[in-house]
Amino acid sequence: MGRPGKKLGPHAWFKDMSNPVTDLIHHAYAPPAGFEAPQPGVFKASTIFFNSVADMRGRYRSIMDNDSYTYGLRGTPTTYLLEERLCALEGGERCLLVPSGLAAIGLVSLALLKSGDEVLFPDNVYGPSKSLAEGVLKDWGITHQYYDPMDPQDLEAQISSRTKLVWLEAAGSVTLEFPDLLALVRICKQRKVLTALDNTWGAGLAFKPFDLVPDASPALGVDISTHALTKYPSGGGDVLMGSVMVRDRALHKLLKLTHLRLGLGVGMNDVEAILRSLPSIALRYRAHDEATRALALWADTQPEFVQVLHPSLPGSPGHKHWKELCVNGFGGAAGLVSVILDERFTQEQTDAFCDALKLFRLGYSWGGPISLVVPYDLTDMRTVWPTYLEKGTLVRFSIGLEDVLDLQQDIDQALRVLR
Ligand SMILES: *Cc1c(COP(=O)(O)O)cnc(C)c1O
Numbered sequence: 001m002g003r004p005g006k007k008l009g010p011h012a013w014f015k016d017m018s019n020p021v022t023d024l025i026h027h028a029y030a031p032p033a034g035f036e037a038p039q040p041g042v043f044k045a046s047t048i049f050f051n052s053v054a055d056m057r058g059r060y061r062s063i064m065d066n067d068s069y070t071y072g073l074r075g076t077p078t079t080y081l082l083e084e085r086l087c088a089l090e091g092g093e094r095c096l097l098v099p100s101g102l103a104a105i106g107l108v109s110l111a112l113l114k115s116g117d118e119v120l121f122p123d124n125v126y127g128p129s130k131s132l133a134e135g136v137l138k139d140w141g142i143t144h145q146y147y148d149p150m151d152p153q154d155l156e157a158q159i160s161s162r163t164k165l166v167w168l169e170a171a172g173s174v175t176l177e178f179p180d181l182l183a184l185v186r187i188c189k190q191r192k193v194l195t196a197l198d199n200t201w202g203a204g205l206a207f208k209p210f211d212l213v214p215d216a217s218p219a220l221g222v223d224i225s226t227h228a229l230t231k232y233p234s235g236g237g238d239v240l241m242g243s244v245m246v247r248d249r250a251l252h253k254l255l256k257l258t259h260l261r262l263g264l265g266v267g268m269n270d271v272e273a274i275l276r277s278l279p280s281i282a283l284r285y286r287a288h289d290e291a292t293r294a295l296a297l298w299a300d301t302q303p304e305f306v307q308v309l310h311p312s313l314p315g316s317p318g319h320k321h322w323k324e325l326c327v328n329g330f331g332g333a334a335g336l337v338s339v340i341l342d343e344r345f346t347q348e349q350t351d352a353f354c355d356a357l358k359l360f361r362l363g364y365s366w367g368g369p370i371s372l373v374v375p376y377d378l379t380d381m382r383t384v385w386p387t388y389l390e391k392g393t394l395v396r397f398s399i400g401l402e403d404v405l406d407l408q409q410d411i412d413q414a415l416r417v418l419r
Helices: 020-025 053-061 077-090 101-112 127-140 152-158 181-190 249-262 268-299 319-327 347-356 404-418
Strands: 094-098 118-122 143-147 163-169 194-198 224-228 242-246 305-309 336-341 372-376 393-398
Touching: 077 094, 077 242, 077 268, 094 101, 094 249, 101 127, 101 163, 101 194, 101 224, 101 242, 101 249, 118 127, 127 143, 143 152, 152 181, 163 181, 181 194, 181 319, 242 249, 268 305, 268 336, 268 404, 336 347, 347 372, 347 393, 347 404
Parallel strands: 118 143, 118 163, 163 194, 194 224
Antiparallel strands: 094 242, 224 242, 305 336, 336 393, 372 393
16 A cells, blocks of 8 residues: 655645554544633643644744744643743743653753852752752752842852852741841842742641742842742642743743753653642642641650741841731742751650651651651751751651641640650
8 A cells, every 4th residue: 555646734645544553543633623621631642743844843943932833742731731831820921841850950050150150048948859969960060159039148149250049938948937038139139140039838828939029120030930849739649740930031042941951851641740739839828837737835844855847936146037028928938837846855766756656757858748757867868957956856847638636636645745
């Protein structure tokens, strides 16, 4: 069976063919017109067809604007849709999806830094960020330093002519101190250094990272916001994904080129899961937040805990900055709370306390329905022990969506192993 000599439109020439296998593969499918439903259709493709070679060449030129399709790895209607919705939530212009929150952090560094450059991290930064700097960037001749997130002057002093990127995090994901984000951003702007905020905690809800000062003109905010969509945007504890968002087109282009070169694709089923969870993100965030504040207040009255770290507590480091930035906006404080146990308890006792919890499961990550707990050894994680932290072992709770009194009772019964 030979192909017809003359060129025909798709589906025209196989009508006379007898092999149903071919018929099946070339079945003329068009998405149903007039089928509007709450959830968008999911489009999967590696290959995307072109109508002509001219069409093929033309589409490559316009890829930066998310208005054409060339290959699945370079974007589909499904990835563009999630990117647009994330931008709508946070106030960004362009967004890129990557396979994890950590990949988002990696993409920013790989796109913007080269040998000889230096990158600065807050000393309380998400741990694997340090590992990336120490294990990968260093080997490529990119140096890094850690600054005290609670001391803008320390950041200022560390910026040199080699500093090309400053990472920010608010709040710190284990110790939950809230920096003076505006002061840190102002310093970087003055020194013409790019800022990237890991905004997983804020989720685009607690504050608006591209507009730290409401209605300022020109806008005053970070250059880049990254997220672990794994956390609140997913909300299920079952999806890994990250995003990198910007307002500046030129910066987006730089990031997108590296994104394409590294082949950082995401699975459409995962994108679909996030699209399905996103409409309830504000409700879930508020529920996690309210339960966490109630638990933080109660934990603060327990004698075994010498310090409770949660930005809404007046005694928590950076409470004032949190209030200035977040209470004006959505007012949220996410679902994390950490406690420092009295120095008299050994690490073994702290571990036994964690093991005695029943509703709180031992596990990493947060943002899902199930409450989680992790004991952390801060001495391994910080270059210095900050003066604003009490001495002792640290336990971080991620508050899920269970009844808050049940969670309180669970901590209370586990504390008995220490009494
Ligand atoms: C979880 C997390 C990440 C990494 O996200 P993954 O999807 O697990 O790679 C990055 N930053 C912060 C603050 C996080 O909590």
